[in-house]
Amino acid sequence: xxxxxxxxxxxxxxxxxEGDNRERLVCDDCGFIHYENPKVVVGSVCSWEDRIxxxxxxxxxxxxxxxxxxxxxxxxxxxxxxxxxxxxxEARAKIEIEGVLAVYTITRLSQVQVIYRAHLSSPxxxxxxxxxxxxxxxxxxxxxxxxxxxxxxxxxxxYREAIxxxxxxxxxxxxxxxxxx
Amino acid sequence: xxxxxxxxxxxxxxxxxEGDNRERLVCDDCGFIHYENPKVVVGSVCSWEDRIxxxxxxxxxxxxxxxxxxxxxxxxxxxxxxxxxxxxxEARAKIEIEGVLAVYTITRLSQVQVIYRAHLSSPxxxxxxxxxxxxxxxxxxxxxxxxxxxxxxxxxxxYREAIxxxxxxxxxxxxxxxxxx
Numbered sequence: 001x002x003x004x005x006x007x008x009x010x011x012x013x014x015x016x017x018e019g020d021n022r023e024r025l026v027c028d029d030c031g032f033i034h035y036e037n038p039k040v041v042v043g044s045v046c047s048w049e050d051r052i053x054x055x056x057x058x059x060x061x062x063x064x065x066x067x068x069x070x071x072x073x074x075x076x077x078x079x080x081x082x083x084x085x086x087x088x089x090e091a092r093a094k095i096e097i098e099g100v101l102a103v104y105t106i107t108r109l110s111q112v113q114v115i116y117r118a119h120l121s122s123p124x125x126x127x128x129x130x131x132x133x134x135x136x137x138x139x140x141x142x143x144x145x146x147x148x149x150x151x152x153x154x155x156x157x158x159y160r161e162a163i164x165x166x167x168x169x170x171x172x173x174x175x176x177x178x179x180x181x
Numbered sequence: 182x183x184x185x186x187x188x189x190x191x192x193x194x195x196x197x198x199e200g201d202n203r204e205r206l207v208c209d210d211c212g213f214i215h216y217e218n219p220k221v222v223v224g225s226v227c228s229w230e231d232r233i234x235x236x237x238x239x240x241x242x243x244x245x246x247x248x249x250x251x252x253x254x255x256x257x258x259x260x261x262x263x264x265x266x267x268x269x270x271e272a273r274a275k276i277e278i279e280g281v282l283a284v285y286t287i288t289r290l291s292q293v294q295v296i297y298r299a300h301l302s303s304p305x306x307x308x309x310x311x312x313x314x315x316x317x318x319x320x321x322x323x324x325x326x327x328x329x330x331x332x333x334x335x336x337x338x339x340y341r342e343a344i345x346x347x348x349x350x351x352x353x354x355x356x357x358x359x360x361x362x
Contacts, residue, residue, distance in 0.1 A: 022255065037220050038254050040293050073219050074203065078286035079293055080353065100351040103281055103295055105259035112221050112260055114284055114293070170281040170351040172261065 038110040042082035043070020044118040051136035058132040065148035102171040219291040223263035224251020225299040226340040232317035239313040246329035275302040283352040
């Protein structure tokens with residue numbers, strides 16, 4: 001879809017286009033279909049020795065709570081490059097990616113999250129513009145009540161499980177935890 | 182972004198919004214930002230005994246060439262459910278997902294592909310509306326010169342590698358193969 005919105009001059013209505021089986025936003029005038037798509041979030045669980053990088057959010061949603069370095073994938077960017085970029089933007093962290101830890105879908109938000117396992121190239125980290133502070137936490141130091149999102153808890157738990165089991169197949173949404181989100 | 186295009190009344194221009202670091206499509210009139218995002222494709226390599234399911238495309242692009250059952254993820258759908266849906270829509274196949282085979286990014290198309298390992302619940306498959314025919318192929322029967330897209334070749338090769346090695350960590354883009362696409 002290279003046509004920018006606004007070039008369709010009419011009013012958009014929701015209807016099922018011919019040959020489709022779902023309602024779409026269709027321009028009543030010219031028939032231009034504006035497909036609405038899920039968004040991709042990329043991020044990582046980054047370790048330094050036995051500690052994990054977390055960032056305290058300086059912005060909403062969930063300002064003041066702790067999260068993993070993660071954010072929306074940009075156009076023409078690989079998911080791995082996006083994870084590297086977010087680690088730099090949010091924590092001034094240089095990281096090396098080890099593999100895909102998990103692929104989560106947050107259906108409520110139509111969001112697909114690709115979360116990597118990674119390690120820091122050095123423990124020198126500092127808050128980027130969207131972080132109030134950053135820190136390296138041992139497992140028993142993680143501020144669980146102040147974690148920003150359920151998927152951050154999933155990723156931290158899946159990371160620990162993978163390390164303990166030495167079994168690095170890619171995880172997906174834990175059962176029954178959708179309701180938490 | 183719940184606001185449909187067309188509700189911003191003015192002309193969209195490309196500029197860097199305040200606090201951002203990239204050009205976006207911004208309404209000159211009201212400042213509404215239309216974020217352009219990568220799209221998610223979901224699909225699977227589905228096996229029945231030592232054979233793999235392929236679909237010959239009845240539509241463009243690459244009409245007449247063979248592909249895996251795959252397509253765009255819909256809103257509010259998990260990536261796994263999307264892969265099940267595509268297997269049904271394109272090959273009337275009922276499948277059981279085993280794990281994430283690969284996450285590929287086609288940067289040229291800003292497309293993230295989540296490809297699963299799966300097996301068929303039965304060998305009863307038939308062409309859906311977007312397929313001219315479907316078939317179950319042994320490795321040495323795969324019509325390599327008639328494969329629709331490089332990422333289909335990647336997924337087939339990664340599937341075989343994973344099976345042979347008994348090592349199911351999630352694969353990503355092979356080096357140096359971007360140019361093929």
